[in-house]
Amino acid sequence: MFRNLIFDWSGTLVDDLPPVLDATNQVLGVYGVPPMDRETFRLRFRLPYREFYEEMLPGVPLEELEVHFRKAFSGSSEPVTVLPHAREKLAWCQAQGIRCFVLTSMDSDAFRGQLEDFGLAGYFEATYSGVLDKREVILEILDRHRLAPGETAFVGDMTHDVETAHHAQLTSVAVLTGYTHAGALALARPHLTVQDLDGLRRLMERPTGKARPVATVGALIENDEGQVLMVRTHKWGHRWGIPGGKIERGENAAAALVREVREETGLEIAEPVFVMVQDCIDSDEFERREHFLLLNYLARKTSGEVCLNDEAQEFRWLTPEEALKLDLNQPTRLLIEEVLEGGTP
Structure with a gap:
């Protein structure tokens, strides 16, 4: 189905929502804003995250907020884990000769640390991190790696990922494992929606023999x-x-x-x-x-x-x-x- 897959990271390949929520609440606490629970955060958080923070803490410079967030995230005791089926999906892509990339808004140092800690670096031809607005980079990735839009999908868990795929005329694949509820994702009109990456693998597998109705x-x-x-x-x-x-x-x-x-x-x-x-x-x-x-x-x-x-x-x-x-x-x-x-x- 696809020869190239560009993956989001957080909520798509790894579950880092617990420390992100913990760090976000610590940042809000610095400015006297009450903490959010997990579901409230999922309903309100969005990318580019400058828009989220402008809504939550209007007028506070993003650079100032990033300093607080990086410190809180690195010091959080909440775990980060590889999502179920993610490693298997990447191994399947490698076996099928499907080229894989990462495009994430995550801080580059934290991303590289997770990439190495989880042993996932070998699955990707190239990775792009610290990208606040993915729409500003996606066309560059296609051009640099000579990826045909008709053969490429962007896989992510947030509306911004769907919008990024539409911007580059790629197939948008929404996964329901991360930061955004299914209803909000549906409003962004992804081309495909899957429960998790195992669903995407099964969708991409070519049927053998003559399938019956x-x-x-x-x-x-x-x-x-x-x-x-x-x-x-x-x-x-x-x-x-x-x-x-x-x-x-x-x-x-x-x-x-x-x-x-x-x-x-x-x-x-x-x-x-x-x-x-x-x-x-x-x-x-x-x-x-x-x-x-x-x-x-x-x-x-x-x-x-x-x-x-x-x-x-x-x-x-x-x-x-x-x-x-x-x-x-x-x-x-x-x-x-x-x-x-x-x-x-």
Whole structure:
């Protein structure tokens, strides 16, 4: 899929959020600002970090803040660890001949120390650190290393990483392991979103042999007010759709539908009515090229409140007519239109 990968560092390859949060709170404390907890920090922190500090500590020179931060970060007792699947992903890239680079805003001395301590230096052709605004450097990297934009992806965990990829006309790959929540990342419109780097590896692996179609179930779920449940997910390019998933071996379609809806939404359903089957072959909307057989149902919510798992980022209860005004994936649009036209028994 890609011949070149440019990685962010913090939150993408290593988990340094604990000492970063600790150091940030120490900096805020110098100026009498209360500390933040982890989730508040994830919601507010952004790059370029000069914008974050201008919001938190307006008027304080960035150079002054950097002195406090470097001292606090180097003295923090909070651990930094390599994220799960990161080392395996880099080894896989090396075995596949994929060229790898790092572009990070992290302080250069701290970055080089982590790079050596974790034994990751040998995986990268070149690294670029201490870059406050990555958009100012990304084009230089492409030119210096003769990287074709169409063969290159930028992999990161923050909206600034997605914006940097868009700026250079690269494929943007958002990972959900770091500093930014899935919902905020979705607003930046990455081309691909993966749970972690193992998901990216699996996405990039070339299938061997002739892959068979994958049978799935999904339901347009109605509540007592005649509204239907729409969920937005990164798997479908941040478009809206319906809950559903794969049928497991030995499981009938009706049981799979109940299970998938429960796992993805926390809802219990009843009275599923089969509506239609759709072929979905290598859709540009889906996160990878795949042939799905979509078994679509209409079902009624019986109990529970919507509690999304990590496959979806947002939900809405809407009338079918209102739902058609959303940015829907095409199979969901066809399903709703079929239901509105009376295409159910």
